[in-house]
Amino acid sequence: MELIFGPSTQKSSKREYDAIIIGAGPAGLTAAIYLARAKLSTLILEKLVPGGLAATTDKIENYPGFPEGIGGEELTSRMEKQAVNFGVDIVLEEVLDVDFLSNPKVIKTSDSEYTGRGIIIATGTSPKSLNVPGEQKFRGKGISYCATCDAPFFQDKEVVVIGCGNSGIQEGIYLKKFAKKITFVEFLPHMTAEKVLQERVRALDNVEFLLNHQVTAFEGEEKLTGVRVKNRETGEEFLIPADGAFVYVGLKPNTDFLKGKIEMDNAGFIKTDEDLKTSIPGVFAAGDVRTTILRQVATAVGDGALAAKLLEEELGG
Amino acid sequence: MGLLKEEDRKYLIDEFSKHIKNPVKIIHFTSESNECMYCKETMEILKEVEELHDLITLYIYNFDTDKDMVEKYGIEMFPATVIEGEKDYGIKFYGIPAGYEFSSLIEDIMDVGEGKPDLKEETVNAVKDINKPVHLKIFVTPSCPYCPIAVRTAHKFAMANENIKSDMIEANEFPELSQRYNVYAVPRVVINEDRYFEGALPENQFLNEILEALKEG
Numbered sequence: 001m002e003l004i005f006g007p008s009t010q011k012s013s014k015r016e017y018d019a020i021i022i023g024a025g026p027a028g029l030t031a032a033i034y035l036a037r038a039k040l041s042t043l044i045l046e047k048l049v050p051g052g053l054a055a056t057t058d059k060i061e062n063y064p065g066f067p068e069g070i071g072g073e074e075l076t077s078r079m080e081k082q083a084v085n086f087g088v089d090i091v092l093e094e095v096l097d098v099d100f101l102s103n104p105k106v107i108k109t110s111d112s113e114y115t116g117r118g119i120i121i122a123t124g125t126s127p128k129s130l131n132v133p134g135e136q137k138f139r140g141k142g143i144s145y146c147a148t149c150d151a152p153f154f155q156d157k158e159v160v161v162i163g164c165g166n167s168g169i170q171e172g173i174y175l176k177k178f179a180k181k182i183t184f185v186e187f188l189p190h191m192t193a194e195k196v197l198q199e200r201v202r203a204l205d206n207v208e209f210l211l212n213h214q215v216t217a218f219e220g221e222e223k224l225t226g227v228r229v230k231n232r233e234t235g236e237e238f239l240i241p242a243d244g245a246f247v248y249v250g251l252k253p254n255t256d257f258l259k260g261k262i263e264m265d266n267a268g269f270i271k272t273d274e275d276l277k278t279s280i281p282g283v284f285a286a287g288d289v290r291t292t293i294l295r296q297v298a299t300a301v302g303d304g305a306l307a308a309k310l311l312e313e314e315l316g317g
Numbered sequence: 318m319g320l321l322k323e324e325d326r327k328y329l330i331d332e333f334s335k336h337i338k339n340p341v342k343i344i345h346f347t348s349e350s351n352e353c354m355y356c357k358e359t360m361e362i363l364k365e366v367e368e369l370h371d372l373i374t375l376y377i378y379n380f381d382t383d384k385d386m387v388e389k390y391g392i393e394m395f396p397a398t399v400i401e402g403e404k405d406y407g408i409k410f411y412g413i414p415a416g417y418e419f420s421s422l423i424e425d426i427m428d429v430g431e432g433k434p435d436l437k438e439e440t441v442n443a444v445k446d447i448n449k450p451v452h453l454k455i456f457v458t459p460s461c462p463y464c465p466i467a468v469r470t471a472h473k474f475a476m477a478n479e480n481i482k483s484d485m486i487e488a489n490e491f492p493e494l495s496q497r498y499n500v501y502a503v504p505r506v507v508i509n510e511d512r513y514f515e516g517a518l519p520e521n522q523f524l525n526e527i528l529e530a531l532k533e534g
Contacts, residue, residue, distance in 0.1 A: 001358065001413065001459060003320060005329075005420035048517060049462045056462055073417075073462060094519065110519060111437060140502040140515040149461035152489050153501045223499065244501070 006050055012089045017043045020107055020116030022095050025052025026297045027287025028122035029079040030304030036086035038312045047094040051076030052124045054297050058148050058174040063297045100280045118311040121285045125251035134218030142224025143245045147171035151178045157243035160227045162215055168248035169193035169201050181206040183240050185213050253289050265291045276307045321365050333370040337430030341373045344399040346392050348380040354490045355413040359396040402429040407475040412487025416459025421468040434473035440520045444477040449531055453483040454507040456500045466517035467504035
């Protein structure tokens, strides 16, 4: 078993920085590496766990340079160490409010207040809920959003995975190491996961696919016992008996704290121009949090580098 | 030897030298029972950690034969690990502190070695006001990135107030217990048996959960 620890993120006594990055996922960490190498004092504020959503991915196989694939946590903790080595401060505090109009810009956190001459928003996304009856009730009682965390509780059990995009299929393949049987449910008539993942999941024993089906409810008494689905073509409704359900139906941006402070699209993703500039001068957005057509570690890393470079220029670096 | 990579060992030696100012006792209870899934591995990890700083000492007891120590520390299962400073704060790990929980172990040792929990002052003051017994059970899996946040907060609370005891429980190793508490997602925090919550909460919200539980009780 691996022994995992991050560079111990300490409280920073420093309050004024050249650049503040919100979010320590791949986009934020990459931006920090570039800014620190440009000799700009750089702070990353992270609400939960450095590494972001990528750190909860069992294996990342499409990030170049790792022909055997690499564990999500291992990849992001390397990025984190690299950032710390170049002098970046990473502080675990949640951002509660921002003032982007003052100069320098002010970031209020759960613990403190910081100022930065430039800001990069790299807060990423969180797994979306389905918002169907029973979802709140059975959360933690059979419904989970983190396969790497909770898979062991479903050893030899029957599980439903909702969503056949990259996350759903990839996490489903991981879950199959534990679960006896997996039923995959997809709203669309086809899977959207990469072809290589589709092939791999179809080759597994005891997996079933219900495409063009919609989840209508989660059912059970004290704990989850089944997932009710509806065939979108025929309208037929039926119950899939299940001890567990893992939900991978897309991502919602972590931008609640920015409402009204910056321009967003209807889904709450931050709008940027091609230089990753937001509606506010001196504020950039990078990675999954912005309006984009692809949300991958590779794109996040590219965004982080670009945003850092352009911010450096703006700060007269 | 050799669970820790050389670069990580160096890093930890450096970090420990910055933080550890007081003696830290790792009091470990093991068993030769076949039922113990990771007793051997747990001991190996602790032996490596002991080597990282002169002020860290590992004491090993046998769960089955060292009854007086088992009783003194209120040990219920094995493997069990207590992190003790100038006194027994009530910080325990049941099961292997590996995967992400290795970071909980490391940070607990730094807190205890520093002699104070890494909490906001206002939180410390509010935690100190708790005058009823609180027992926190934090169910985790080693592969859960959010779990150390819950474990660490609970252990820091235990450090701040002697009425609070707090156990990390590695759910895979104690399936019956996990079942009894209906654990299907981690981290799950059980407060004095009846109340529970899931997820990694900020310290003030975690504290509120405890205060609510005490009101109900």
